[in-house]
Amino acid sequence: MIRSITKQKSEEEIDRLLDGLNRIFIVGCGTCVTLTQTGGEAQVESMKEALSNKGKLITGQTVVPVACDNLTGEILEDFGSQIEQADAMLIMTCAYGVQTMANQLKKMVVPALDTLFIGKETSLGQFNETCTQCGTCVLGETGGICPVTSCHKGLVNGPCGGTNNGKCEIDDAKDCAWTMIYNRLKDLGRLEAMRKYQQPRNHQGEPSPGKFNVPVMENGL
């Protein structure tokens, strides 16, 4: 399963964003941020305490099931007056949730988290970014390991000169993507794939901002 990975903003930044906003409604999410412990019940509760101690009035709080879902607006309608009387909603979800609520409720929103990446849980409690959704997939030539994402320079023509005993020169806790690719291709007997020249990537492959429409069938489905 992939998850939206977040990190709480610093206390100073949250204070700055809430400066002059005294009545706050707090929203968490029961999906990704609950799993990463950045916006679940417990974090919403401790945020409420922290803000109350700073003299803010918490008009209400809730943890919606899936903040990025279009139903979130309807769910929040149940909190009508609590949200209405708030100066702002402090949102402890990823930026997908923040924007969903901003669009649906037309209310001042303040994110409490920074959204880092879409991560895959690779072992219990550990999330890694393995795809940056670049739009021009090279996995077919790299043994299924993505250098665009996993190499700090996004190199597609093999390792730079900084590989250090199989680790990346900028982080000795991180495996060098191209050493992993080399080992994988060696196991597969396909090392010749690394000798092939890769053209400059087409960055138009990644529309910015991305947009996609599901094709409409003739029968209207």
Added chain:
Amino acid sequence: MKSGSNLEKLLNAGEFVITGECGPPRSADASVVREKAKYLKGYVDSVNVTDNQTSVVRMSSLAGSLILQEEGVEANMQMVCRDRNRIAIQSDVLGATALGIRNMLCLSGDHQKFGDHPEAKNVFDLDSIQLIQTVKMMRDEGKLISGQEMAEGTEPRLFIGAAVNPFADPFEYRVYRLAKKIAAGVDFVQTQCIYNMDKFKEYMKQAHDMGLTEKVHVLAGITPMKSLGMARYMQKSVPGMDVPDEIINRLKGVEKGGQSKEGINILLDQIQILKEIPGVAGVHLMAIEWEERVPEIVEAAGLLPRPTV
């Protein structure tokens, strides 16, 4: 003749070349480059001008190169892919050539994390191999990446260089990476600083056996150790660097005041060995912030006077 540079002419003539290195200052002070030029002019055949090396902001490599050339020292302009996209790179290639640059070294570039602006966004729109191919296509086909053509006789006439690191892992792959750079169109390569001579010989043997040394000029990278401390630092803390204990022990064997002299002695021994390795076309002397010692090193190595063609 691809570029008509001094470096190209000497390599084609089969001379054992020696290239130097010059890091521009972290200011707009041209006199720093002019001062360094004094120690390099007549002692080396071409001088690399680094491009914001280790991701620290410095005077641009193009400006540094032009100042060197004003002082009568041929520049080898380094260009990294970290800071420019393909539009800026091709534009700089055209501009540099128009201003008289004849050699260019194509590099990926150090990650910005190492530098003075770790919060910067990197680019890496092209990598070093794609950069080589781009410059070659511009020079030999008169074409940009887009396919846009330029009139015959207006192409950037550059001698194309690259760096190779024979010591980074996976070791078995490194010679294929050299082959890839050759296929992309590189004319000469300069290696990472060599201290492990046995490993370098093994690398050159592989390259020689694959016929690669006939297709590219290999300049062996060397850097004199200024002290035991520097040697220990290089051994432990510089990624992709292979410093054998033998070097450490030689420096340990002399008193502190004599270590820099011993460092130069080690370097002189290396040059003699490198001269005998098949396929080594010269040395790239990186006397980092030690340019003033270049004249005595080149003289002691028996490489004076520098040939002219």
